[in-house]
Amino acid sequence: MPKYSMAVDLERCQGCRACMTACKVENNTVVSNNWMYVFRFEEGSYPETEMSFLPRQCQHCDNAPCAKVCPVGARFKREDGIVLTDSDRCIGCRYCELACPYGVNYYNWQKPEKGQYDIVDWHDDDIQSATGGAIPPYRNPDLDELYGEEQRRTAGGGHAKGVIEKCTFCVHRVEKGLDPACADTCPTDALIFGDIEDPESPISLYLKDQSPWQLLEEAGTKPNVYYIGGKPPNKELKEIERPKATV
């Protein structure tokens, strides 16, 4: 059984946020939900300032507090290490969001299509005829398939109002042998995905001879995302800007 993990090379990350956009397009998430998020930090005071970046997605923890607290088993960990949400079972209690120390869970506060790029009224007749009635205009049909041994609807976002979502490691792509969209898109190859149990996999080879660290290791969540270079974030770091999108 493989164990999927991701390495994030902070020496390579240039903070372009292409991964964030790729994730949105791939998973059809609403504008305010950033399953993949890249912090842009500033440290020190002018002119002695330094910038740094930190991509932060679900860490697919081995000891996932989110899965432990879910009252109905909608949040669960697969044997291959991917932590998923069954959007048909989630009751929208948001307990997982509070249990997760990383802030990676996003709730659909309204009908997903309403929060999808609010510059356009998707119900407008002209737009409806141009898009053939699909709302939003493009939706990857793979996202509505059932996956894994459990055969549950776990891929992609924007399924329904009142349920929680988060990064799925692009389970619908992984099942086809592809990398997650963020890793596939990163122009500097700062995100490396693969089976960490296989010594010949790209991630195992990449991490060999490195000293990776993990985010909030002290929380005991046993994350499956490994950071290379840079340093763990601290309270002295200031975010340069936060996302404008709201619901």
Added chain:
Amino acid sequence: MAVETRPDVGLPQGVGRLTLKWKAFLLVALAVLGFGLFAYGYEQANGMSVTSLRSTGTMGGATWGLYVVMVEYFIGVSLAGIVIAAVSRVFRIVELRPIARIAELLTVASLMVGLLAVIIDLGQPLRGIKNMLLYARPQSAFFGTFTLVAGGVFLSALAYLFLGGRRDAAELAEIPSRLQWFHRLWASGYTDSVDERDRHRRVMFWLSVGIVPLIVIALSTEGLVFGVQVGRPGWFGSLQGPDFLVLAAASGLANLVVLSAIVRRALGDWNRIDAAVFKWLGRFLLVAASAALYFMVVELFTLLYATPSDERQLADALLTGTYAWIFWLSIGLMTLGLGLLIAQAASSNWRIGTLVVASVAISTAALAERYLTVIPSQTHATLLPYDTGSYFPNWVEFSVVAGLFAFGALLIGLFMKVFPIIPMRDHLIPTQDDGVEATNA
């Protein structure tokens, strides 16, 4: 003791008689409930985005807000009622006899409202009810809240209310009225034989003995919903359970005092709740409020010494920042309430008006404390360096919560019109005129 009915008015305690005052109460309560339903309907149609709730982290909000605060508050309030009813039976505190049914009713009503608030907070309320039945996981503290509080305490409280009222129901069933069918149903064949009384007394005794640990477990679990969270500074800790319990006792007793005072007034000539009842309640409240203030002071000192970390950030928000006004208000109100109680205890002069003021202060302080448990750890204590968030409930949330209060008040108000809220004769606490020896189980 004569059966407490008057030939000129039929049923006792104003049961079945809709006075002008009661109709006015009904109208106001229905209006508030109606507006609450409208607000909830609006929220359901448009999504919870019409509330002030937002995701934590990059959205900079609080994902659990006023609704969850009210869950904690109402379920806390339910504690005192049933415990007072149980304690008065187990320890035979005859003075508390007149409010035993009010106490049971307070538990049933606040549990119903509290559980309704849980459902209201869910993004998928109907699926929530279904999936909690199909897939509930005992490992989740949320499951504890649902099964223990809902199942155990709610059913026990209902059983209490039912058994405790059977003799009254049997007596009322003899009186011709439009409610006769209901009283017959409640009495369900009760004949008041010595054997029957004895059996009832035994069941109630064991129910009383069993219900106290059950409610302690249930309410501690409620505290653990927060206490087991490693990822949120301010929440993780073994004190959440006991803290929750103590504050629940204080707020529950305070609500019982206020409700008893209201019932006392509403009953007019029928009133049998005398000063002795309030003296007992005042003493219980004094103990509970002292313990609650003790926990608050311990929390304050811990905050003052918080090290420069996430805990410090939270401490600053509470002591001097965004939440300072709520924090100091809650400490001030709890101190005021306790001060009034101590003054009354010292002079042995328990005045109902002063006790009600103290109770309102203590209950409001408890509500503010609940708010401070739930909200600041979401907006000001993220472990990754997100910007601080903000949250304050908006009109939708306030209206829904007002609707919940109105629903609770309606439950109690309606009950008073179909059944005597003061036991006409409580056969479960033996007295001389019952002609039976006091027997325990």
